[in-house]
Amino acid sequence: MSANLATSFPLSTPAAPRRNTPERPLRAVPASTARRARPKIAYAVGAVAGILAIVVTQLLLSVGLSHGAYEMSALTQQQTQLTWEKQAVTDNLLEVSSPQFIAANAQALGMVISGTPAYLRLSDGGIVGVPAAGTADSSVPVGASTLVANSLIADLPLVTVPEQTVDPANSGVADAAAPAAPISLDNGIPSPQTH
């Protein structure tokens, strides 16, 4: 484009002389070689410096980018680890929330399962049911909390009695500890009462 412009407006064509003009504000461009050479070197230096600057910037940028990529990778890795950790902790929480763990802790404190519910009737203040304190004297003697096995918590120390674990024997499955028992005569001679 600049070449085309140069041909359309040739600088070298001398202007038409003006007569009767005492002053000539316009004169030919002096053919100074030194003046022409200086801008050329400046341009070259400028261009080279520009290219260098671009190269350096690009290098820095790419170093930065790849650094960022590694940081991202490390963070992704960390995120994965944290996900696993969260999962492990959540699972632990679920395990200690299991009824077996709660029952084991309650039993260690000597708690028993409450008996018959009783209600206060608001309309006449009457009591429905027989209110009574819970006792361990249930018609079905409540067995150890390990009767319903949970091997995930068998080794855990109790919250209420830290020196005890959930399963003192840690047998895993408590039912295995109750094999076909020999008939005991403690409760009298077993006899069929059939109805």
Add this chain to the structure above:
Amino acid sequence: MKHSLSTRRRVAAAIVCVIAIVGVFVVRLVDIQVVRASALVDDSLTKTSSEGTIYAPRGSIVDTNGTKLAGSVTLFDVTISPKDVDEFSRTGEDGNKTTVTVEQAMAEIGAVTGQSKEELLAIVDGALAADPSSNFAYLIKGVEYDTYQALLELKKQGIWWIYPKQTSGRTYPNGAIAGGVIGYVGSDNAGLGGLELSENSCLTGTNGQEAYQRSKDGVALPGTTTITKEPEPGGELKLTLDADLNWYMQQLVASQVEAQGAAWGTITVTEAKTGKIRAIAEAPSLDPNNITATASDDRRSYVFQNRFEPGSVFKPLTAASLIDAGLATPASQVIADYRYKPSNGASIKDALPHERQQLTLAGVLQTSSNTGTSQLGEKLSPEKRYNYLDAFGIGHKSSIDFPGEQQGTLHPWQEWDNQTYYTTMFGQGVDVTGIELAGAYQALANLGEKLPLQLIEGCTYPDGTVTDVPAEGKPQRVVSEEAALQTLGMMETVVTEGFWSEELEIPGYRVAAKSGTGEQIIGGILQDTFYSSMAGAFPADDPEYVVTVTLKDPLYKRSSAAAAPVFKEAVLQVIKKYGIPPSTTPGADYPGFY
């Protein structure tokens, strides 16, 4: 003009050059991007990229409140490169270098994984004996996250030749709660028993795939990973069971199984008006976390996979059939002796000798009279009686279609011999599964309308689609509402006046129940131990829940006496759990004698 000409030439040359260069680039570009594009891409991918598997977790099994009964967990397999196992030097905290021998290193690993160093050394030696340049052997499979962390720490401290690798496992946070129903998985995480097996297609996920660019040594380049196929996690299976209630029932039945030296015991709790099963308690029960600790015979659901002759819990079914057919009322009278010898040659007797009794139908249930049941039952033709039992679901698998579910045996009425004709009236010569019994009582409790029992609510996938929802079953009328209500009323007298009334009665509540002491014949010999059961529904005027209890071979109380207190405690727990208010209507109070 001269100047201008040379400029033009230069310009033209420059333009030609530029066009030529651009042209070359364009041709090359088209060649690479269009003509050979796919070949080049394929080529580059095989050289620089790898594919990896993204594991899709197996779905959870949750109870009706969302409590997790089974879930997937990330575990780690630890492998070792046996050829690289060697001593190394470690810089301690004080900056001194110490040499760690192989034995020491193995002891350190063993302390984390719970293995002995001899065990670990044997693995390494074994692998090296098979292949001296072996670079792969499993040290231990399926360790948990904290072990994995400890191993990473060891790796940092110089034991570089161990490699923990991610894998997935199954965990059952609530242990043996409903363990026999939930079932278990194999080492490949595929279902092997129970619902894990039958709902395997719901629970199983589809693994995804990822592609990444790898460096020369095979390490994934950061930021190049792209997921080519999204993993599809398995669905969440929701059950109708309530984990807390199920735990209590299991604790209860296990306690009685232990106290009575019984072989096994079960409790079921079912919603009368929906057929939804709220608890299936079994003892012994399987802890799916630790399958090997459970005897292989006990890795089952006794409710679905065992049959037994139910005995007298069958009598209410006979009574309801008689009333529905218009052949009896609660006041129908019968003279019941200890023995009854009908004309067809059969011989019926009661459990215990007694004087002649003048019983009503209500009294027959209350005293559990076999001879009375037989005489009243004769009024109904065997064909019709068979049809009633059939409609109650006896001899049919439940709609749940549990894997390995047994089917009770109710022989066609034409095949009944003279004795069976009578014994089927009171639950001998016929066998049922626990779930069939619960289903029959559901029909009674739902005032005569039988609903398909329901154990599964549905399977929900992560994208929200729900499958495996049981088809809405049409209620099947078995007996009339009046017949059901009258039968329930007669069963109330079992609780208020019967043998075990002291152990059964709950002040303020109307409970209908019937005991059963099922005889068992093994190898032609009548055994001296029994199936002790108790089944019932409450509140008797409009039942909400059905509870059944069965104990096999209790040793100290060899009759329904073993099941009665369990039934009461179970009913009490359901009352407390669901806040059932006391009954406001008086009991039916049918007279048992005349």
